[in-house]
Amino acid sequence: MSQYAMLVDVSRCIGCKSCTVACMQENGLQSGDSWLRVRPRELLTDHLVRYYIPQSCRHCSDPICVAVCPIGAIKCGEDGLVIHDIEKCIGCQVCVTACLHGGMKIMNNGKVGKCSFCSHLLQRGKEPACVTVCPVDARVFGEREVLIREAGLRMTDLISKGTDVYIKGTENDLTKVLYLLLTLMAHTVADSKESVTSSDFHNPI
Secondary structure, eight states: OTTEEEEEETTTOOOOOHHHHHHHHHTTOOTTOOSOEEEEEEEESSSEEEEEEEEOOOOBSSOHHHHHOTTOOEEEOTTSOEEEOTTTOOOOOHHHHHOSSSOOEEOTTSSEEOOOTTHHHHTTTOOOHHHHHOTTSOEEEEEHHHHHHHHHHHHHHHHHTTOOEEEESSSTTOBSEEEEEEHHHHHHHHTOOOOOOGGGTTOOO
């Protein structure tokens, strides 16, 4: 399955953070070290809109992190995954600054960590841990073209209900992690850097 991908449907995310917990457990991460974070956001239009933005590495087809790493600790695999070698990492955090999507996380030890797409599970024919625990199908794993069609079906359904939607990761900014989001939040999700504010509801995960 060389053209697999993941669809993250922000319109369905309820902020339960099951994906974050599953990621930490599967990868043996300590408390405070998380490769996948779910950020609550609020937007005031004619009413208050609250939504959630899952942030992790999107496994870009042309990753800036690979280009800026001074020691080659980040590489692109043949399967399109962006691979980070924690043993080589010197903690300079240049990749953190360069990433447009908040996908590179600073760990407690000062080094950087990132989503591996659970490549060890993929090799055993399993899905990424975050996908298996999502209770609302906000995260879906499968063949890229199948997921694009699924995103299209979800878009049609949302539009029929009067909601404009936007998909990110299929055209000029090719990524293995695709985002389906409401138009009102598209500018926030598209290229958002990670920020921690009081709106994070005081949840440390």
